[in-house]
Amino acid sequence: MLLIGNGKLITRNPEQMLIEDGCVAIEGTQVKQVGITKDVKASYPDADFIDAKGKLIMPGFINMHNHIYSTFARGLSIRGYHPKNFMDILRDQWWRIDSELNLKDCYHSAATAYLDSVKNGVTTVFDHHASYGEVSGSLAELSRAADEIGVRTCLCYEVSDRNGEEQMKQAVKENADFIQAAASRTDDMQKAMMGMHASFTLSDASMALCKEQTPDGIGYHIHVAEGMDDLYDSLKKYGKPIVNRLFELGLLGEKTMLGHCIYIDPREMDIIRETDTMVVTNPESNMGNAVGCPPAMKMFNEFGIMMGLGTDGYTNDMTESFKVANIIHKHHLVDPNAAWSEVPAMLFDNNPKMANRYFDKPLGVIKEGASADIIVVDYHSPTPITENNINSHILFGVNGRAVTDTIINGTVRMKDREMVGIDEEKIYADAQAQAHDLWKRING
Known part of the structure; x- marks a missing residue:
């Protein structure tokens, strides 16, 4: 069990779009529970916990x-x-x-x-x-x-x-x-x-x-x-x-x-x-x-x-x-x-x-039963965030490199901007060598 909490939870669920001090519980590959952090933590006291520290928690x-x-x-x-x-x-x-x-x-x-x-x-x-x-x-x-x-x-x-x-x-x-x-x-x-x-x-x-x-x-x-x-x-x-x-x-x-x-x-x-x-x-x-x-x-x-x-x-x-x-x-x-x-x-x-015309479990939403594809975004707003202005905050205040944590299908793939279980430097080094080889082939 994995919990991600202490953040502004943007669920994209029309029934409850925004949860202040929100938390999401992940079991296996899907979302198990969504709610206020203290309540979800009380339900799963032994679960691993990612502390969003006031950042945005949202679907990937x-x-x-x-x-x-x-x-x-x-x-x-x-x-x-x-x-x-x-x-x-x-x-x-x-x-x-x-x-x-x-x-x-x-x-x-x-x-x-x-x-x-x-x-x-x-x-x-x-x-x-x-x-x-x-x-x-x-x-x-x-x-x-x-x-x-x-x-x-x-x-x-x-x-x-x-x-x-x-x-x-x-x-x-x-x-x-x-x-x-x-x-x-x-x-x-x-x-x-x-x-x-x-x-x-x-x-x-x-x-x-x-x-x-x-x-x-x-x-x-x-x-x-x-x-x-x-x-x-x-x-x-x-x-x-x-x-x-x-x-x-x-x-x-x-x-x-x-x-x-x-x-x-x-x-x-x-x-x-x-x-x-x-x-x-x-x-x-x-x-x-x-x-x-x-x-x-x-x-x-x-x-x-x-x-x-x-x-x-x-x-x-x-x-x-x-x-x-x-x-x-x-x-x-x-x-x-x-x-x-x-x-x-x-x-x-x-x-x-x-x-979702191809994939089976719900994507792009944080609700019970949905795929656990969740990101944490380092954005602290100078103005209030409400369920009516979320998109405007993302439009003007967020870019991709603000993402600190990425969870896909319930597995943590990036934590605190560090890839998990992936040798990032090797991937880039190998890619640069291969790209150099391709460029030589292209330009003769």
Whole structure:
């Protein structure tokens, strides 16, 4: 039994959102009791106790769209790389990197990404992987790293025609193999989706193969209209918008997640809503790639689409995405009222709902029976914290490095900013050596 108390407990449970001097009792992998510290301690006098010392106690963050393979791009300078548009960025940077990635690169980049997630209080990661230097077994390397670091994760491989039919088929098989491997687990720590890159790099035949190899109960994770080239390609080749194409191919539904959706029209939004398909928006990445701002407020408010928040490989700190999402829509719409309620709903309400379309035990909430994914955040406010202004305090006062303790599935993974049972220095040293090797391969 483990207790975490003496803190401001943000439960995300509408029945009792905030408990002053709150405490949570963890038994095994789930929450056993929530209440005032002295009462919970009295119930379990012999339990181990983490003293939050007035800090925030809250559910761990969930990242609904990441690219772990991008980890080794940090600090990389590719010879001759001078992008003029999004297609240049894809072709000359990301596809150049993933064409060289081998299994060792996959493992070491994943170990550091998951480690960084823990340090930023991210307890669940949905990842969209690509490593066309070595496809077979790559998801198993990410899975191994996730198990070692202790992060809950949902994985898929980015199927694409860009490297030819043989590698496309290898990518489909990699997804199928991992879907089977994840299904055999009973710990609710790893799940799988069928990953696809984007409409413009996939033929109907390739998408049909993906569908054929996807069991019932598994959805698709695909980029949609991240750039105008994706839309133009679909209109030119198929005479229809991207979402219409995906719908006609039978790829939409409650288990499918569409990344970005920047250039979609209201009719496509109707289809997304009617099929209960998920959308994840990634504000920092969109700004960094200069691809534009998605109509997220319209999708959220007018169409009631299930929308979540991700980082798209830009960072492992969900508070960064929270902050940027809050201002990008105000700036884009020239509306100071935009995004105040919508973005917190994406991060704190919808991300857990979306994740729980795959994972079994409740995520993103601290209540009896929920998964024990809990973080302690070093934040002492100059103003009162109430259940009505919690999100504002997190928005303006918290960042990922304020996290001091991270508990995932009932296991303490970081305590007082020190990783537990993990040789952090070795992980980073091994990653730097591997990244150096990758960089040499990329630049010849």
